[in-house]
Amino acid sequence: MTAPEGGQAALRKAGRRARRLDARDPLAPFLGRFAPVPEGRLHLDGGSLGRLPAATPALLDRVVRGDRGGRLTPVGTQWRDLPQRIGDRMAETVLGARPGEVVAGDSTDVNLHKLTVAALAARRGRRTVVVDDDNSPTDRDVVAGVAAEQERALRTVHTHPDAGLDMETLRAAVDEDVAVVVLPLVSPRSGALLDMAEVHEIAHAQGALVLWDLSHAVGAVDLQLTATGADMAVAATYRHLMAGPGCPALLYVRRELQPCAGQPVDGGYGHREQLAMRPRYDPDPAVRRFPTGTPPALSLVAAEPALDLLAEAGMAAVHAKSRALTGFLAELAGAVLEPCGLRPAGPAVPERRGAHVAYRHPQAGKLVPALAEAELFVDFLPPDRVRLSPGPLSTRFADVVEAVRRFREVLAGFGADGSRCPSAGAYRRGP
Missing domain, CATH: 3.40.640.10 (Type I PLP-dependent aspartate aminotransferase-like (Major domain))
Structure with a gap:
């Protein structure tokens, strides 16, 4: 099986698995309790800035217009x-x-x-x-x-x-x-x-x-x-x-x-x-x-x-979802992204890992802006690291699959030695 075929097969398999995981995820309903982002945008940068809860703007408006505008009552006390x-x-x-x-x-x-x-x-x-x-x-x-x-x-x-x-x-x-x-x-x-x-x-x-x-x-x-x-x-x-x-x-x-x-x-x-x-x-x-x-x-x-x-979610459930997301991401990245020049830069054992996974690439400083152009937002850590932090309450397993798909297509132009990856292809959305 060639590199492009191997990556596509891994993504298809991961897509089917992601649908099963999302279907039985007890935290899935929380996704709708965050402020919407533009269609197609994926945020795996929770390690630098967490998603905005949908209730926050209304709460601040109420405090400013009501509590402060109403002479700081009851917040004023x-x-x-x-x-x-x-x-x-x-x-x-x-x-x-x-x-x-x-x-x-x-x-x-x-x-x-x-x-x-x-x-x-x-x-x-x-x-x-x-x-x-x-x-x-x-x-x-x-x-x-x-x-x-x-x-x-x-x-x-x-x-x-x-x-x-x-x-x-x-x-x-x-x-x-x-x-x-x-x-x-x-x-x-x-x-x-x-x-x-x-x-x-x-x-x-x-x-x-x-x-x-x-x-x-x-x-x-x-x-x-x-x-x-x-x-x-x-x-x-x-x-x-x-x-x-x-x-x-x-x-x-x-x-x-x-x-x-x-x-x-x-x-x-x-x-x-x-x-x-x-x-x-x-x-x-x-x-x-x-x-x-x-x-x-x-x-x-x-x-x-x-x-x-x-x-409401409970931190035990949040931590379990975080481990599941990063474990799923690391496994899929190992099959799809590492053959294209990305190198792991963190613990391999999920129990030794926090809420993000990190990778090395010699052109990480250029790779991260290119990923943003594909509407995949991750973090750059100088000199050569990319950090991916899926939010446990705001990220689906299907989002991880789509993120890896986009990463793979962008990475095609950024091989480990600066040359083009053999699995280059046109970026496209879809399962």
Whole structure:
């Protein structure tokens, strides 16, 4: 069987399988609860921006025209508490955490800075911060900046760019001088998913804390922060939490750590008696001390419709669908795309993978815009990676088949060595 015939046969077989999977998918009805996109457009870029829930525009319109236009009632009586109220919803719905452990506010970078400082304050006398070299550059920059300011040592451990962080490598890096270990639960590049409980066991055995960046996990991975003994975490909310660009990040601190976890930005909103105009700063003893400045009420409200969807679906079902989608995608890509020069750049085992799959191609920077011209939207990660993130509530298995079909036709002009792939053909839609 020739390369073109093999690819077509694999796509036809996958199309039949996708129809069966979609027919029995318990989450299929959620697809109709997102704002429509132009006909034929496929979004596999949920790792950079989640789809817009259909209820969000109407909610924001009601808040702006009704609650704000009507003299801030009833939202006006509660807007100062939005960081805690939305945080508690996130704790219950997507984090497996307890009330009073999460607030929504500020950006991921700001929250990461605050919690790195807080972790060092909670482990005074320890001089080392551990990071890995596969974390996002901005996370590493933030942590390195705090370490420099606090005159602490920064210890960087090497992570395999495709397979993820080896636990024995981490174990060797954590000793009694380590105050905090800062890691992404899901690698933004490879999609590698760490074992949260095992990382906690390694760090806690030496008395160190763990600070997680959950940006590529929350809303797609079934997280259980309380059950696994998590210490601290931050996360963006515009990815799998689908809260929209500019929506504040989340910040988590385990209840038992809160009294000793001070933050570096004192202000009225973190005061024990908020806006009481006291002459001396008295920080709130709980997680309420962490938000800085006036809460961005409209952006916070925009997080609720997606939380409604995720709560209704249940995170166990969402995570199962995510694994099924990425597994189906990886299997089909192996049969159809890898013979055309695409190379896997993430864990092969679904249980070791978060909510996206990654591939290498020497012309990835040109390939991704070409895919967008075919109305298939994915992410480019310099220098040579393509990231595909199917949203569990907004993607059908049939969409994955069509995405691979389009990818194959576009990829025909971008062979591994820059030459044209033998399976070149005209792009066309259809089963």
